[in-house]
Amino acid sequence: MGPVKHYRAFQIDPDGRVFGCINIVCGDDEEAKRQAASLVLLHRIELWRLDKRIAQFDQSSAIVPH
Structure with a gap:
């Protein structure tokens, strides 16, 4: 197994405030993006x-450029 990288997926409310954080540990940015996209329920x-910042996801699970 190669080196692992540590990421944070921040949950953003409709007013743009962070209300939660989920730690993600995986091998690369693409895997981290897939995991983060799967976390989208009601909030960005x-x-x-x-x-x-690696990526931003909304309810449509599309990557929003930063």
């Missing part, structure tokens, strides 16, 4: 690695 998800 922002996926971060360290201080870099």
Whole structure:
């Protein structure tokens, strides 16, 4: 198994405030994006690695450019 990377998936409410955070550990950005996209229920998800935003997902599970 290769090196793992640590990500955070922040749950964002309709007013743009963070109300939750889910830690994701996986091998690369693409796997992290798939996992984060699966977390979208009613609120937007922002996926971060360290201080870099990797992707943003909304209810349609489409990647929103940052």
